[in-house]
Amino acid sequence: MNTLIILSALGVVALFAEIFRFRKGLFPLILIGLAAAFFFTAKEYNHPQVFFGMMNFDNYAVIFSCAILIIAFLWFMMAKNYFLQETSVTDHFALILFSLVGAVVMVSFNNLTMLFLGIEILSVSVYVLAASDKTNVMSNESGFKYFLMGSFATGFLLFGITLIYGVTGSFDLTTIQHNLSTGRETYMALAGVLLLMIGLGFKSSLAPFHFWAPDVYEGAPTTVTTYMATVVKTAAFAAFYRLFSLCFWQLAAHWTDVLSWMVVLTLFIGNVSAVRQRSVKRMLAYSSVAHAGYIAIAIVAMSVPSTCAILYYTFTYSISSLSAFTILFIVSRHKGSKDISAFEGMSKANPLLSFTMTVAMLSLAGIPPTAGFFAKYYVFYTAINHGFTWLVLVAVLAALVGIYYYFRVIIAIYFKPEQQLVPIKVGPLHRTVLIITTILTLLFGLFPNLVLGWL
């Protein structure tokens, strides 16, 4: 709860910063505030608190909130210069802070009302951010599509919530779980679960509800895309898993089939479409769709280890893609193009960028010893233990396709003739972000218990 109070207060302070003109001091203040929020959240570890049955800050909520705060901290360091130079920085930072409040609500809800509010608090802020580059038609289009598809999905989510309420007579997760287990497995309940799955599938970009994701990711400003691919995705999957593991596990026999076919479709579409892309940004967007497929395998094979698998996968994926998007941002700023040719032959003049990009790509492709390998390993391990061997086979094939397009970037960096020898300027904040994310990717790969030990 302290997390929510600190983040909301920071958001309000950020809004006032515009009036009282302390824009310069805002950024350090936000970093300090996020660190304080992290500290107070971490203090609640092993001290579960329930707030009027609405929120439950159990260890799951605490760990995911901490993960989200760490990612947000790194994101602010990455995005500071873009927002400070090109936009009214205070509004944007306030929106991001408010959407972080939504993300924390999404990982700690104990009532369907809070799930709905959390998703909306997060989404409405991000709609505005996606369209925030006002004169750029691509950004407009991206924000508009995101808004349309997002509120469309909200409709499905609400209809699902209502049907579940109709069957069980409650919005409270424990009551719902109890009432569903006493033989009320009616068609209405199943329809409700299916509609909730569609609504959350939209938010976490699972096929066939992924079609908005590539367009929105490509059109939005790169910093906002990074936020969507990291924080929003982590929160969406944490909410998805929390809801389905607390409420609907008795009905698993009915929905695992649907979800596993959604996974197959997501893996296929995500990976195959990513191969065809010339733009690195769009390639990363499709790769984000593909990664949603891998994470959803852990939800299909619902068991105790899949909590760890989801935490580890979302966290390490977020860190690696934060790194990749930061480099994309720097390179596209310098070369004026997001095409893969912008990366060709940059290794000699830019050893830091080349090395960090390589580590990020290896991690996204799932090559040991990076964190991405162990993330996939745990997900597959969970699935095989649960008897989903066929799903793992499909996922391994998809991962092989993935290696092709991730390695294309590495090949472009190291083995293509150099076009220019001028080093690309990397600011100190970006340098810090890149070094931290690369170290974390390698560290979590070598010592996975640093993350897994907490749950």
Add this chain to the structure above:
Amino acid sequence: MGDLKTIPMDWYLLLSTILFSIGVMGVLFRRNAIIIFMSIELMLNAVNLLLVAFSAYHNDANGQVFVFFTMAVAAAEIAVGLAILVVVYRNTKSTDIDVLNRLKG
């Protein structure tokens, strides 16, 4: 509340489902952004109707409280959506969603 129950629950369910489906069809097949917004509102209001009906049948006020949340959130959402639409209109001079086709592949 008692009067509400003279109509069977199934009828409310059917009416809401039909309204919701009309909303979904509107989003999928209409090309004008304003009409799509209206269709989304129709979806949300179909849900509100059903929530209130369930709330009366369960004798439980939570459903009605939820409706207030839905209405507040829907208002916020549409405010943001219209603002984005105004920005789009300034750049493209159209509210037809087919002009938004720059992102593909």
